[in-house]
Amino acid sequence: MTGEDFKSWLKVEVAHYCCDEEARTESLKLYETLVMFQENYRQKLPRQVNLSAEVILEILREGKPLLAVDVIAIPAEHLAVIAREVVQIVASRGKPEATLPLKQWLKEVAWQNEQGRNVDMVFGAAFYESWGMRAAAVDPEVGAFVVYNILAPFYIQYAQEVTACVDLSGWKQGKCPVCGANPFLAILRSEDGARLLACSFCRTEWSFPRLVCPFCGNNNQRSLGFFYLPEKEAYRVYICQECKHYLKTVVAQNLGRRPLPGVENLVTLFLDEIAQGEGYSSGESFYPLSAGNPETLPGIT
């Protein structure tokens, strides 16, 4: 899919749901504005992948996500421009008490060239400290969101280049073959019911068996299952009794059109609430975001 096709698709989906329920408009518009900017900017980036298709396939055959081996070079000049725009977008729609520290942080941050790697290394222990967000008293969750959105164009561009030259159907793991993140949403394809997992970070989609938990590999059908709301049959929440993680899933056939994962995630936040009320936790690997204060972030003291 070209960048233009993606942007058209995003506009249609956001308009559909904004029309559907007014209460969602603010969050959907924020998402749309950010993604539109990222999509436009990523097309200005230099080529990210320097590996041949053979080398990429060899890395995948070894069971490693590409970015556990390869490195994305992230030039400081791009970081500065993207950061300014992302903060501006967030600030234009967010409450001042949440966004003022961000603006302060933007004034103080000294950009340097970064080397992006897989998700755990990007967000692992130190982003809050090393990006100077603690010093600027940025809320850790808002901070992680901003970092994620600043880095996303590089990872999305990298993933687009990979998927353009390599068939990922041989990848059989629950984590993203490109960046190593856990999926945030799944889609049951209309044509055959196959499950596609979606990465929220680099937007890669890859197929994965329906009767296996992508988070722990449990394939005991008795301890796997899902729940749904009878009035919303387009959505299911797959659960694993072993690891107690859940994965929101869109049944494309019931939805009646091809789902756009980022938008579907946003319009199904009520399912996260229900799943967590039922005792399950999201399997996403962006763990800094799951913490409410910096003291509980892994590796930050």
Added chain:
Amino acid sequence: MEVSRRTFLKISGAAGLTGVLLTKLGCAPRGEAPAGGEALRIQYAQEISTICPYCSVGCGALCQIQDGEVVSIVGDPDHPINEGSLCSKGSSLLNLRMIYDPKTKKLTLNPNRVTKVLYRAPGSNKWEVKSWDWALTNIAQRVKQARDATFEATDAQGVTVNRTSAIAHLGSAAIDNEENYLMVKLQRALGVINIDHHARL
């Protein structure tokens, strides 16, 4: 399972726009749960894989189980043979057990499904319900009677054959290698020489 309707409060653990984050930014959706009533009913379900019993292709299928009852059967997308598809006959697998009742608009047990041993005596036009023990004992006795009455130890030339031509065995297309092995072993032990299968749909 009932969940009370609440406005969006606390959701954690996602990379993108989460509930907690949206709340902090001041643009959280209000009353996110779908409209229609004060309580949301959650329906739990399981998916169990199986093999279509109809023919020798052996397509994979996924049964959706709710409250201990199968409510849907679809092709298994991860099965290497059919990759999610089912033929027109396989697509009706659910109707082996459940049928759609147009009056109640609900699935109901198929009343035509045979779940007990039915026996029709020679000359009779009525079916009688029998127990499995009765059926198996009778089958064994009749097989033995037929075999003993027609068993040939040698043929006209005096060659040992140990056979009976009074019994024929028709196998199933839907059973596996090991079951086929055992069936043929039994028939050979009995001296049955008319052995065939029905995998010719």
